[in-house]
Each structure stands twice: as C-alpha cells, then as structure tokens.
Amino acid sequence: MASLGVLDSANLNGGQKLAVKYFTVAIALFGAQVLFGLLAGLQYLYPDFLYGVLDFSVNRMLHINALVVWLLFGFIGAVYWLLEDESGVPVVGLALGNLVFWVLTLAVVVVVGIYLLVQVGPGEMKSIWLINEGREYIEAPRWADIGIVVCMLAFFYNVAATFMKGRFTGIGGVLVLDLVALAGLYTAGMWYTPNISMDQHWWWWVIHLWVEATWEVLVGCLLAYGLIKTMGVRRKIVETWLYIEVALLFGSGILGLGHHYFWIGTPEYWLAIGGFFSALEPIPLVAMVVHAVFDAGHHKLKSTNNPALAWMIAQAFGNFFGAGVWGFMHTLPQINLYTHGTQWTASHGHLAFFGAYATIVIAFVYLAVQKWRGNVWMSGELVGAWRWKWAIFLLHVGMIGMTMALLIAGYEQSQIERAIEGSGWMGYFAAQAHPWFQQGMTWRMISGWVFAAGFLLLAWDLLTIGSRESRPARRLEPQEAMAVS
Amino acid sequence: MAEMTTNYWWASESFWKKMAIWITAASAVVLIFLTFDTVAKITAGGKRVPAYSVINHRIDYVFDEKRNHQVPVIGPEEPLFGRSLSESEAAELVNKGKLTVQAKNCMNCHTLLGNGAYFAPDLTKSWLDPAWGSKEVREQSMIEFLMDPSDKLHNALGRRMPKLGITEEEARATVAFLKWMSAIDTNGFPANFKPIDQADTPAEAGAQATPAAAESSPVQ
C-alpha cells in the first residue's frame, strides 16, 4: 500500500480500477457539456455568434449528448465501483470490461468529431446510419447505437455474472433487473419511421422510462450503497427502503409515461392516465428524501466522506425539487397544454437532470478519489475543504439561478406565445422579444457562468482533495462497520 | 427504526419486496396492453394520424364544439404543388421529408408536436402559419425559405435560421412532411392557433369561421 494521500491504483480493487477510468471520462464530458451549454446560451443573446459555424442545433446536440453520455459513464463507473464490494468476488470479465471501456470512449470521440465537423447530412438513410439521427438526446448515428448495445450487453454480462458467482444482495438483485430494463429500453429508440407520432411515441419510451423509472431505481441502488458506505446505515433498513422506492417509482413512473402522450397524436385516454399517474411520481421522491435525511440525522451527519455525503443529500433534495416539484407543476394536461415545449420544460429538465443524476455521480467520484488516495481522511476539518464546499455551493447557485430564470421565461412564453398568440411564428417571436423573456436569458447566462466557475472548482478539487492529508479515513463505529461487511 | 422494520408487516423487507415485484409487473402489463391499442391508433391511415395522401387535400384547424378545442379538418382536394399523388407516392415524399428533418437536425432548434428545442417556432402547424403570406404563395415561400433562410429574417431579434444545404427536392419533401404533420389530431395543441386564410371565395371565408362548417368533416 502506498502512502496516504497519494493517488495509487494499488489502493483499488479490479472493478474500481476500471471505475475510475469511467469517472475520468465522465468528468471530462461534464466539462464539454458545460462548454457547449454556454455557447448555446450565448446564441440566445447574440444570434450571430458562431452562426453558420457552430449553429445552435450543433451546440445543443453536443450539450445534451455529452450530458447523457457522462451520466451513463458515471453510472457504469459507479456500478463497477461497488460490484466487488457487494458481490464479494472479483469482477468476472475484467479484461472484457476494459476493452469495452476503450471501445465506448473511442466511439464517443468519433461521434463528437462527426457532430462538430460533418454536422448534417442529406435527407437519406445513410445520414441516419453514419452522421446523426436528429432525435433529441439519442442523436447518435445508428452504427454507434449498435455499438452501444453490444457494449451494454458486455457490461451487463459482467455485472450479472459477478453477482451470480459471488452473492446476490438486495441491492445487487434490484440492480441487475434494472439494468436489463435500462438496456432493453434503449433499443426502443433505434428505429426509423416517417410517422412522427409513432417516432415520438417510442422515443419517449427511452427518454421517460429511463429518467423517470430505470435511472431512478439505479440511483436508488447507488444511494443505498453510498449510505451504507459513508455512514454505516444498516443494510436491512437501506434495502427495505430500496424495495419501497422500487414499488413507488415503477408504480407511478411506468404509466406516468402518459404525460408525454397528451399532444403527439396518441389517443385521448392518455390525458387521464398520464395526468393521474405522473401526478403520483413525486411520492417516491419524498420517500427518498425522508430516507436520506433520516439516516443522515440518525448518524448525526458523522460520515467517512463528507463531500460524498453532502452530494448524496443534495441528490435527495435535487431529485425532489427538480423532478418532483418542477415535474409536478407542469404535468397535468390542463397546464401542460400551455407550458408544453417552452422554457418551462427546459427549467425542469435542467434542475431534474442536475439534481437527480449529476449529484449522485459526483458523490461516487468523491468516494473514488478517497480510496484512490489510500482511503484518506475526508471528514471534518479536511485540509482544503473550502474547495469542495465552494464547488457545491457555486454549482447549486448557478443551477438554481438558471432554473429560476428559465422558469420566468417559461411563464411568459406560456402566457404570450401559447395562450394569447396561439403559438404561430409571429406569436413565438412576440414572446421571445418580450423584456421578461430577454431578462430571463440574461440571467440564465449569468447563472451559467457561476455554474461554470463551480465546475472548474469541482474539477480542481477532485484532482487534489486529500492530497495534503496524512490521516486515514474516519472509521465507522463498530456497530456501523458491521453493516458494511 | 431497527425494531420497526422487524415488527410490523408494513415495514418489513419481504412485504415491500413482494409489493415491488407485483406493482412493477402490473404496471408493465397495463402499459403493454395500452401500447398495442395506441400503436394501432397512431399508425398512419387512421383517424388520428391520417394517411400520407392527405397532402392531396386542404387541411385546416378549426374549433370543434363537442371536443372543445381545435381539430384538423380535411377539406376539398387541394394537391400539394398542384399534383395529386397516389398513396405510395405521397408516402415516399413524406418519408423523404422526415429523413431531411432528421438528417438536418431540425429538432435541436425547433419543436415538432411540441417536442424538441425552444430556439425557434413550433412546426406542428407551420403549414398553416399566416406568416407565409397567402395560400397562393405559401408553397413557393416555404421552399425558398428552407433552401436559404439566411437572408430571410422574420423577427426583430436577428435570430436567423441557418442555411442547412437543403436541396430543392428535399425542400419539397419537407413541405410535404409539414403539411402531413399539420393534419395529425393533437388533442388541441397548439391551442388558440390562428391558421392562414385558405378560403377560395369571401363567402366561403365567412362560412369557414363558424363552427357549423367545422363539424361537417372533422378528422376523428
């Protein structure tokens, strides 16, 4: 074992060595996401900025694709991180896992290159195969889709086979079943159809059933593990909560899919089904807050890794506000008729993705750097703790600022473009030109810069935290430690 | 808390494990059942999502008293670009338009049926937008705009659509796609939309404004 505070992969088990590779790419892509978000945001204020060079559509595509990919990399990394701990045996196909990591990373680089340099293709099937599918979040061309599916199968094999060889904890069981659903759903988004209603119908299977069902459950598993690890919460408590969460999340989220079937040509019964079930979706998110906060309070916030715990608590609240409250506010059809497809949606999309998913990945990266440095001290009075505290603070101020600015712009748009003007071309610009909208765009940009500053600080902190520490990590109390093993 | 989880059935691990399994399975079964019905109803050629040959007709968007919102109305024969197409020709043209929409990434600036990006107007009813001028010049204006929008600014913000290398063939197909899309029954989204005047005579224009005329042939 190397000396404390020094990055050394000898401190990690096999799965964890692979995990930190995924985390490294994830954080780099997070940076790319922020960069392209800033460019797209600037184009709202200065429409000629990069016009014809990197148009809004290109920046936005890179912004949201980087988001999806860095979160997926973060999730895969997090699963590899906990895999040997949970199953009790080494990862079964580690060499395969490594190969898949390099293939995926290379594919991401190639796709980004195509997005930047080729951008668009002729209106033919070959553009769909080679350049871009033009469907939000899952724009990746079909060759990449197929590659992703193959890589996911290999990843899934590794996870399932490792648990099968070792032991299946409650977390492990839920995780494996959830990954089947998560990967299977991706295939619903790979097909071409000229029928835009059919297209969006299946597109939402991927997008909604990911973020409001399978990803939530995945995060439930990660959080369960994280709470055991950082505070020694008893496994039985954590796993009981996990089952409650699964029941409530799937019970509301699966049919909650209907809140995207109000206006795309799908039948009228979805107005009632979608409205009703999606209105229940905040309930499990409340349960998750209660769970995290109760456990943290029960253990008097004494943890082995304060930044990770802080980000897990941020996750509980971010998920509740971003998905639960912001989602609920526009989920009933009576309201959604006017908010649909406005900055309202963007406001919710930002707070939900950040609050529910960015947070948990960041928490795991903090767990990782701690162990990578030889399980160094990361509790109270950590040397240089101001950095992680300022990073989490700035990122939240920036995100909440953007969310509020977009919300105000969205209200104005619902009122003027949708309700009064009736969503025509001129009505759209009447709303865009309104001072309230323009101020919203300015404040989004200001908040975006704050967010970007927070990101830089976060990146710096992840590279350095613990490097000037020589104390070993806080030990869990004996009864806490028992829960972990 | 530790005691609670062991003493009460409603807080027990095994109870919630069973609940998780049963609730998930039941929801999935209901979703699959509904999906079969929905997919049948949104296949092109049905009442809600019309056949592609609908582009041979005038399409309007008129208030329906019974449903209490606007609905697409298929009007008299009014072929796109003046040439009536067979079902398969129409399908091919709309298909080309959809491919163009995807390959040029329209949805990362625009919304279609309200989904996509918010940097540019919703295109659900673009075919019916009064800003094209008049019914007579609409088709030509749309083609010219799509092929090179960079010098055709329509707003005070200076926010232009870029030139995306759309050929004339692609532009025509895209217009067909937009016309077809405007005939989809979207349960009244967008609300309160004010369509372009498509009446042939002033008398018809007057009649068109009344809901009675609308009820003659709503798509439903």
Ligand code: HEM
């Ligand atoms: C962490 C979980 C969630 C995430 C990451 C998330 C994210 C998003 C995103 C990105 C969109 C925009 C999609 C697009 O580009 O068209 C969206 C739309 C929407 N979300 Fe969520 N969401 C979450 C949870 C929820 C919940 C729990 C609700 C309801 C209670 C909800 C209600 C909605 C609705 C109604 C829309 C459609 C908006 C529109 O009509 O334009 N979401 N969500």
Ligand code: HEM
């Ligand atoms: C520097 C900070 C950021 C800026 C300036 C920014 C800017 C933007 C812009 C301009 C759009 C396009 C919205 C439109 O179509 O009008 C967008 C979309 C989006 N961004 Fe960001 N963004 C930032 C950070 C983030 C972060 C941290 C997340 C999530 C973790 C995120 C998630 C999203 C999502 C999900 C969408 C699609 C929303 C939708 O379709 O409703 N962004 N962002």
Ligand SMILES: [Fe+2]
């Ligand atoms: Fe949803």
